[in-house]
Amino acid sequence: MTTRKQPMPRKSKISPADPPMRRKRGFETAGALLSATLKAPAEQRGFGEAKLLTHWPEIVGSEIAAIARPVRISWSRGFGGTLVLLTTGGHAPVLEMQKERILAQVNATYGYRAIAHVHITQTAPTGFADGQVAFRPAPPKAPPPPDPVTLSRAMATVDQVADDGLKQALARLARNVLTPRDR
Template sequence: MARKPLPSPSSEHRMRGFEPAFGLMRDTVRAAGESRGFAVARLLTHWTEVAGEDMAGKTRPVKIGYGKGGMGATLTLLVRAAEAPMVQMALPVLKERVNAVYGYAAISHIHLTQTAATGFAEGRAEFTPAPKAVATPDPATQALARSTAEGIADPGLRGALEQLAQNILTRPRMKKDA
């Protein structure tokens, strides 16, 4: 009876021990990217590095479309309508950076699709603003909020009530016209 030879290492061979998470889903990401025209998945997965921090906050890559001749593709980006003029002025630099990822002049045009501030495409085009700085209330307000909720035994509920009391005590007061 002959033995079966050991399988040779291939792309389906799993590593022993720790394997990076992206390695587990590489083929799935590649198939999804190629269905939208992204032959190089790095353009999607590392958009912040490719476009730069400022430009990545204003744009999201949607698809790459190839013309009939096959020479030079069109990259479609989502951009908020209010920021579209500034992005339009920066397109030559952005095109150079994207082509640097490919290693040749793969992108000949960049098309901007304007969208609302919340975006569309099932949440894939979220444009998040910078987080707001939260001011800590003064110690007197914190003590008053703590004393308001001190009779509550449950620590989660007590913390929530303290936070609610702080929010009420620190909100701006509206003046009534009498």
């Protein structure tokens, strides 16, 4: 008579009594949590550290950050890379005069002369798909008034309604429908 061994039940990897795993002590900053995620896309554009991309306004100041955005860093065989900035055509002369200041501030961030040159690329507001400068939108235009003849016919129909709340709602609807819109 042979006895057949019963399979042992498998133990779960984590038992309910075990405390949850902790990454570090206390809370972590959002930058620390996202650094691994941001590292690969930043390195594809030549940025060894994503700090230049994520802290751009603090590095160069809010005035320059509003008109320019770093696009990539190209490295040559010599010492120091070339930082490429994207801006609109009207802001390029301002950035051209600020090149030395930008260079000094970026190198101070890295702690050594990592960047040797700053290259400015100009584009229109609807330029490159990647790395567009955030442009301020034009203020919204007021819509043109509706056709007075058509509006008066619609209001004549609305005036036949007895309920005042419904009459006001229908008048607003007529104005909204008859007002031409840019689509």
